Amino acid sequence: MENNMPTINVALGQYSDLFMLLAAIVYASAFVAFAWDLAKSSKLIQEIDAATLASEKKVLVAAGAVGTPPSSRAEDELVNDSMTYTASSAKRMAAKIAVSLTWLGVLLQGFAVVARGIAAGRVPWGNMYEFLSTGSFLVALVFSLVLLKKDLRFMGTFVIGLVTVMLCGATMGFPTPVAHLVPALQSYWLIIHVSIAVLASSLFTITFAMNVLQLVQHWRMDALAAGKPDKMPFMRLVPGAAPLENFAYRINAVAFVMWTFTVMAGAIWAEAAWGRYWGWDTKEVWSFVIWVVYAGYLHARATGGWTGARSAWLSIIGYLCIVFNFTVVNIYFNGLHSYAGL
Amino acid sequence: MAKNDMKKDVAVPALGLVGMLRWAWTQLTSMKTALFLLLLLAVAAVPGSLFPQRSVNPEQVTIYLTNKPTAGEWLDRFQLFDVYSSVWFSAIYMLLFISLIGCILPRVKKHAKALRTPPPRTPSRLNRLPQNGTIEIQSALESGLSDAEIARQAAALLKKRGYRSEARTEGPTPSAGAERGYIREIGNLLFHISLVGLLASVGIGGAFGYNGQRVLVEGETFVNSLVSYDSFKPGTWFKEDSLDPYSVKLDKFNITFDRESTTHFGQPIDFTAEVETRRSPDAEPQKETIRVNHPLRIDGADMYLVGNGYAPVVTVRDGAGNVAFSGPVVSVPQDGMYTSLMVIKAPDAKPDQLGFQGFLLPTAMTDETGFAISGDPNAINPQLQLNSYYGNLGLDDGNPQNVYVLETDNLKELNNRNLDAGGIVLSAGQTYKLPDGKGSISFDGLKRFIGVDIAYDPSKRPVAIFAALSLLGLGISLFTARRRAWVKVKTSVDGSGREERIIEYGLLARGEDHGLESEAKELRKLLEQQWPAVERAGV
Numbered sequence: 083m084e085n086n087m088p089t090i091n092v093a094l095g096q097y098s099d100l101f102m103l104l105a106a107i108v109y110a111s112a113f114v115a116f117a118w119d120l121a122k123s124s125k126l127i128q129e130i131d132a133a134t135l136a137s138e139k140k141v142l143v144a145a146g147a148v149g150t151p152p153s154s155r156a157e158d159e160l161v162n163d164s165m166t167y168t169a170s171s172a173k174r175m176a177a178k179i180a181v182s183l184t185w186l187g188v189l190l191q192g193f194a195v196v197a198r199g200i201a202a203g204r205v206p207w208g209n210m211y212e213f214l215s216t217g218s219f220l221v222a223l224v225f226s227l228v229l230l231k232k233d234l235r236f237m238g239t240f241v242i243g244l245v246t247v248m249l250c251g252a253t254m255g256f257p258t259p260v261a262h263l264v265p266a267l268q269s270y271w272l273i274i275h276v277s278i279a280v281l282a283s284s285l286f287t288i289t290f291a292m293n294v295l296q297l298v299q300h301w302r303m304d305a306l307a308a309g310k311p312d313k314m315p316f317m318r319l320v321p322g323a324a325p326l327e328n329f330a331y332r333i334n335a336v337a338f339v340m341w342t343f344t345v346m347a348g349a350i351w352a353e354a355a356w357g358r359y360w361g362w363d364t365k366e367v368w369s370f371v372i373w374v375v376y377a378g379y380l381h382a383r384a385t386g387g388w389t390g391a392r393s394a395w396l397s398i399i400g401y402l403c404i405v406f407n408f409t410v411v412n413i414y415f416n417g418l419h420s421y422a423g424l
Numbered sequence: 425m426a427k428n429d430m431k432k433d434v435a436v437p438a439l440g441l442v443g444m445l446r447w448a449w450t451q452l453t454s455m456k457t458a459l460f461l462l463l464l465l466a467v468a469a470v471p472g473s474l475f476p477q478r479s480v481n482p483e484q485v486t487i488y489l490t491n492k493p494t495a496g497e498w499l500d501r502f503q504l505f506d507v508y509s510s511v512w513f514s515a516i517y518m519l520l521f522i523s524l525i526g527c528i529l530p531r532v533k534k535h536a537k538a539l540r541t542p543p544p545r546t547p548s549r550l551n552r553l554p555q556n557g558t559i560e561i562q563s564a565l566e567s568g569l570s571d572a573e574i575a576r577q578a579a580a581l582l583k584k585r586g587y588r589s590e591a592r593t594e595g596p597t598p599s600a601g602a603e604r605g606y607i608r609e610i611g612n613l614l615f616h617i618s619l620v621g622l623l624a625s626v627g628i629g630g631a632f633g634y635n636g637q638r639v640l641v642e643g644e645t646f647v648n649s650l651v652s653y654d655s656f657k658p659g660t661w662f663k664e665d666s667l668d669p670y671s672v673k674l675d676k677f678n679i680t681f682d683r684e685s686t687t688h689f690g691q692p693i694d695f696t697a698e699v700e701t702r703r704s705p706d707a708e709p710q711k712e713t714i715r716v717n718h719p720l721r722i723d724g725a726d727m728y729l730v731g732n733g734y735a736p737v738v739t740v741r742d743g744a745g746n747v748a749f750s751g752p753v754v755s756v757p758q759d760g761m762y763t764s765l766m767v768i769k770a771p772d773a774k775p776d777q778l779g780f781q782g783f784l785l786p787t788a789m790t791d792e793t794g795f796a797i798s799g800d801p802n803a804i805n806p807q808l809q810l811n812s813y814y815g816n817l818g819l820d821d822g823n824p825q826n827v828y829v830l831e832t833d834n835l836k837e838l839n840n841r842n843l844d845a846g847g848i849v850l851s852a853g854q855t856y857k858l859p860d861g862k863g864s865i866s867f868d869g870l871k872r873f874i875g876v877d878i879a880y881d882p883s884k885r886p887v888a889i890f891a892a893l894s895l896l897g898l899g900i901s902l903f904t905a906r907r908r909a910w911v912k913v914k915t916s917v918d919g920s921g922r923e924e925r926i927i928e929y930g931l932l933a934r935g936e937d938h939g940l941e942s943e944a945k946e947l948r949k950l951l952e953q954q955w956p957a958v959e960r961a962g963v
């Protein structure tokens with residue numbers, strides 16, 4: 083070959099595929115363990131509550147009073163609103179297994195992603211399969227890292243569920259053997275632009291999960307306040323709506339700056355590749371829409387009457403736009419970004 | 425941030441014209457309106473991805489209008505094929521930017537004032553603040569420091585921590601007041617102002633620019649003047665003398681195809697155009713390359729590689745034996761194997777004009793059904809497969825014609841695989857004699873061509889600067905905390921007649937601030953370091 087393209091290591095590429103598959107299986111088990119933890123812990127909480135209630139009743143009956151609710155929230159022992167680990171956190175065996183499995187998945191997938199990069203002799207984010215496999219890896223990695231400091235295990239079912247779906251989508255929906263990049267993608271902007279985009283999307287994935295839980299918690303609290311029975315006892319393992327909202331906001335702010343950078347880097351790349359930095363190509367349109375929606379979200383957080391559930395909706399809509407941009411726009415809309423080469 | 429005074433309730437005013445205008449202005453520049461317009465902008469941008477856009481893909485619009493004339497006409501009426509220059513889209517972003525400017529100006533004024541005013545008064549009760557605490561200190565009392573002195577030291581300590589602070593030594597309880605993070609609002613203003621700058625640069629800069637296209641065959645030279653372009657789109661304020669007189673000659677075009685992969689065999693992995701450039705007619709020639717992602721940059725007017733293909737060199741002679749056409753013919757690749765469509769028009773042929781259309785197969789092979797196909801994108805066995813026509817090409821009536829299309833309505837067929845004479849099949853170096861003594865055609869050789877875009881856009885630099893500034897402003901605004909801190913010093917006498925000196929501190933966040941708690945801890949540590957707390961054994 084006249085140019086200096088490295089040769090493709092096909093065998094290593096196949097190992098990468100194998101490890102992706104293993105990671106998917108391990109994540110699926112982690113997902114089951116997280117779900118099991120939710121079910122088990124909420125039962126545990128109910129038992130503690132029942133025990134407290136019974137003992138308090140005895141006391142109260144002795145004192146001649148009736149019908150007062152238990153004095154302490156049993157779940158406070160297991161989760162708290164600052165999302166830090168509590169002394170009783172260790173009781174959640176299933177959650178511990180789930181977290182270990184998640185780390186195992188991260189290691190396996192980390193190997194798979196790196197191996198693919200080495201096999202191709204380039205960064206492993208050049209097609210749909212690679213965006214999804216690297217993206218889901220980052221979601222799992224960021225989530226695992228945050229877990230070291232914050233007790234976000236209540237989100238495990240949701241986040242690792244999404245990771246499993248993304249990875250299965252990659253291996254089943256877009257299986258792509260290792261190959262060279264088409265010339266249009268041969269640029270260091272691929273490294274910068276796409277890596278930040280994938281990282282930002284991973285963060286948005288996590289905040290999406292938080293904002294959904296925030297809304298569910300919000301409705302549940304409203305229902306409880308209206309005297310309705312608790313239909314979602316497992317949500318007692320989830321912090322309150324307000325701390326969820328604040329934590330999601332912090333991550334969204336970081337992700338928004340990254341997305342802003344992604345759009346700008348994309349514009350610089352477009353200038354080098356196509357001679358114009360902005361041309362309303364479908365992919366550009368949707369990146370813009372996503373940016374404006376999240377800008378709206380940040381605004382909403384500073385606008386009277388728009389904090390809380392309303393801003394959470396904006397964050398969720400923003401994420402749906404990201405998913406749309408990645409799936410429907412990539413597959414069905416043809417624009418310059420359909421990487422068909424020259 | 426002053427969200428409260430932006431949030432005025434909507435009340436219909438019974439005011440005159442000035443009052444009405446004032447009311448409208450207040451509404452337009454409120455946070456709620458800004459949010460509404462932002463969300464509206466997001467929604468309004470969507471149709472541009474659902475319908476083909478003239479600015480991006482004019483051919484697709486034509487096809488849409490032909491296929492669905494009724495719906496297409498309605499869509500066109502609502503400018504849905506020109507979303508980003510439509511009246512409604514422009515109206516939304518213009519309103520948004522007016523709202524933005526109306527929002528920025530008072531905030532700049534307010535913040536300029538805030539920068540000059542001392543930190544806010546010390547509240548009477550610090551224990552109402554979200555973060556607060558007290559420290560009983562001992563040693564300072566013994567060392568003979570007065571309350572006022574301690575307040576001054578506290579102010580100095582806060583200053584060292586990046587606060588703007590002031591010691592308040594008058595009155596019975598001396599205190600220090602401090603505020604930090606003024607740069608947060610500066611960052612926010614920088615971000616919003618840069619957005620205005622960005623939009624202005626796009627609008628103004630773009631009007632002076634131009635872009636055009638040109639197809640260049642190996643050996644051809646492009647000279648930057650209007651006549652050299654195949655198509656040209658000037659900005660509103662473009663002047664012809666702004667075209668720099670440079671020239672670019674295409675020496676050679678190289679493509680590398682993937683020859684190793686079994687799954688991606690034949691996929692292109694590199695395109696490189698070797699060119700010889702002259703910055704001005706009498707400048708020294710320079711050897712340069714144009715590649716995808718690596719345009720040729722000449723004084724802001726840049727040349728981008730956007731397409732390529734083969735140009736077979738052909739000579740057509742007419743019935744009298746005179747050369748009616750000679751030269752490379754640009755053919756349009758139809759697939760990954762570069763099976764390319766070509767049309768040759770020889771209007772000078774006598775007595776009848778001659779026309780040809782058909783395919784170039786870079787590597788001619790026959791498939792299972794006996795059909796000729798190209799088996800490789802490289803020219804290993806190039807072959808022309810043509811039909812020929814004679815008659816009136818329709819070029820003389822002055823109507824512009826597409827060079828890639830042969831209008832066969834007024835032509836008679838000479839060669840076709842359905843005719844006795846059959847189609848023309850020519851390998852490189854061969855000549856074919858047309859039936860009935862109409863002439864001949866020879867396939868002399870094969871060249872490559874490239875398609876280039878030439879673009880000049882003076883807005884690039886200002887846009888880049890404003891984009892960078894807005895990113896900087898955004899980061900500052902989102903990641904610096906604006907907070908206030910106060911320290912109060914009190915001396916009292918306890919029951920046993922012992923003098924007690926207490927330092928009280930409190931912190932308040934302005935806007936989003938998750939770090940307030942750790943800042944309070946840090947501040948407490950510093951205060952305790954300065955004036956060690958009383959050891960309270962047994963308490």
Ligand code: HEM
Nearest residue numbers: 377380384425453454455458523524527612615898901935
């Ligand atoms: C082009 C339209 C606009 C965009 C894209 C935009 C975007 C943003 C973003 C991303 C933020 C959060 C980051 C930061 O705090 O700096 C923000 C904050 C803010 N914007 Fe805008 N904005 C726009 C128009 C406006 C307008 C018209 C107003 C005035 C009504 C405004 C007032 C504010 C204020 C007061 C904040 C600070 C909120 C806070 O305390 O966090 N913006 N804007």
